[in-house]
Amino acid sequence: MPESRHFTVINEPFVCIVCHTQVAPLRTGCRNHCPVCLHSVHVDRFPGDRQSDCGGLLVPKEIVQDGKKGFMIVHRCKSCGEIRTNKAALDDPEQPDQMDAILEVMKNRSLHIRGRRG
Numbered sequence: 001m002p003e004s005r006h007f008t009v010i011n012e013p014f015v016c017i018v019c020h021t022q023v024a025p026l027r028t029g030c031r032n033h034c035p036v037c038l039h040s041v042h043v044d045r046f047p048g049d050r051q052s053d054c055g056g057l058l059v060p061k062e063i064v065q066d067g068k069k070g071f072m073i074v075h076r077c078k079s080c081g082e083i084r085t086n087k088a089a090l091d092d093p094e095q096p097d098q099m100d101a102i103l104e105v106m107k108n109r110s111l112h113i114r115g116r117r118g
């Protein structure tokens with residue numbers, strides 16, 4: 001069966017391996033990262049398909065703003081180095097991503113670029 005478009009999305013609760021938060025599934029999409037620390041695990045080839053056997057820790061490296069989608073979290077896999085982006089879920093009514101955590105990633109990133117100022 002060709003499944004380039006209709007791949008199976010597994011949207012299930014998980015426990016964050018970094019901060020041990022119980023993460024509920026999104027009703028409005030597929031969340032693959034922790035709303036508290038924004039880390040994720042490299043288990044998907046496409047979002048939600050659980051087809052990757054890497055299993056490395058996906059570390060939030062950067063936040064980018066997409067005109068349509070809003071904040072996107074850029075993850076880098078600690079094991080294989082793959083770069084992935086995932087939409088931030090700041091408007092999730094049950095378990096929104098923490099704005100503080102988003103800002104923290106942004107801050108670290110700008111420190112990294114500009115060096116320490118102020």
Ligand SMILES: [Zn+2]
Nearest residue numbers: 016019034037
């Ligand atoms: Zn976490």
Ligand SMILES: [Zn+2]
Nearest residue numbers: 042054077080
């Ligand atoms: Zn990986």
